[in-house]
Amino acid sequence: KQEVTQIPAALSVPEGENLVLNCSFTDSAIYNLQWFRQDPGKGLTSLLLIQSSQREQTSGRLNASLDKSSGRSTLYIAASQPGDSATYLCAVKSSSTGNQFYFGTGTSLTVIP
Amino acid sequence: GAGVSQSPSNKVTEKGKDVELRCDPISGHTALYWYRQSLGQGLEFLIYFQGNSAPDKSGLPSDRFSAERTGGSVSTLTIQRTQQEDSAVYLCASSSFGQATNEKLFFGSGTQLSVL
Numbered sequence: 001k002q003e004v005t006q007i008p009a010a011l012s013v014p015e016g017e018n019l020v021l022n023c024s025f026t027d028s029a030i031y032n033l034q035w036f037r038q039d040p041g042k043g044l045t046s047l048l049l050i051q052s053s054q055r056e057q058t059s060g061r062l063n064a065s066l067d068k069s070s071g072r073s074t075l076y077i078a079a080s081q082p083g084d085s086a087t088y089l090c091a092v093k094s095s096s097t098g099n100q101f102y103f104g105t106g107t108s109l110t111v112i113p
Numbered sequence: 114g115a116g117v118s119q120s121p122s123n124k125v126t127e128k129g130k131d132v133e134l135r136c137d138p139i140s141g142h143t144a145l146y147w148y149r150q151s152l153g154q155g156l157e158f159l160i161y162f163q164g165n166s167a168p169d170k171s172g173l174p175s176d177r178f179s180a181e182r183t184g185g186s187v188s189t190l191t192i193q194r195t196q197q198e199d200s201a202v203y204l205c206a207s208s209s210f211g212q213a214t215n216e217k218l219f220f221g222s223g224t225q226l227s228v229l
Binding site for chain 2: 036091100101
């Protein structure tokens with residue numbers, strides 16, 4: 001079974017700081033890894049998708065990296081803004097664990113103006 | 114529509130009643146997932162539909178839960194004889210599933226179910 005862990009569970013930073021969110025997974029036979037953002041009372045919005053053959057993906061101020069051998073991914077947010085405040089979740093789907101995506105429990109980010 | 118649509122957005126019911134939750138995926142998306150998110154918990158997989166294949170029901174927590182997908186589009190999740198522990202946000206997601214490595218999920222806003 002795939003287990004996905006996100007550390008830290010919560011993070012508070014002042015506006016303008018760069019920050020890193022971590023995601024680890026136990027089964028490295030993944031198809032891809034996705035990072036999502038969830039605002040309170042809302043569904044999940046996909047931020048970045050890294051295919052198993054890729055090492056990183058970038059979108060604006062966001063950069064996600066993937067190291068399958070160590071079972072880790074990081075989401076780097078540059079020059080954080082109060083609008084970045086949300087819960088960030090990572091998810092993986094593995095060739096060996098069926099049809100579902102396995103999600104971490106998320107990191108709750110607060111960016112203080 | 115442009116995105117995944119779920120209804121109702123909120124549902125309050127009494128213990129023992131049946132409820133139906135609806136998901137309208139993005140047009141053309143062949144894969145559809147139901148997940149449950151309880152307060153402070155991660156997302157729990159419930160069921161997966163892909164095209165005309167038999168659904169993967171391995172995540173349904175009990176036989177009170179069932180789901181169907183009609184015409185490869187709209188899906189309904191039914192919970193019979195609701196219990197208080199069924200209270201959660203029920204999320205639906207769809208994908209176009211071209212290749213597994215490139216499968217990107219699109220989520221609806223969820224249905225908040227409260228069982229009194």
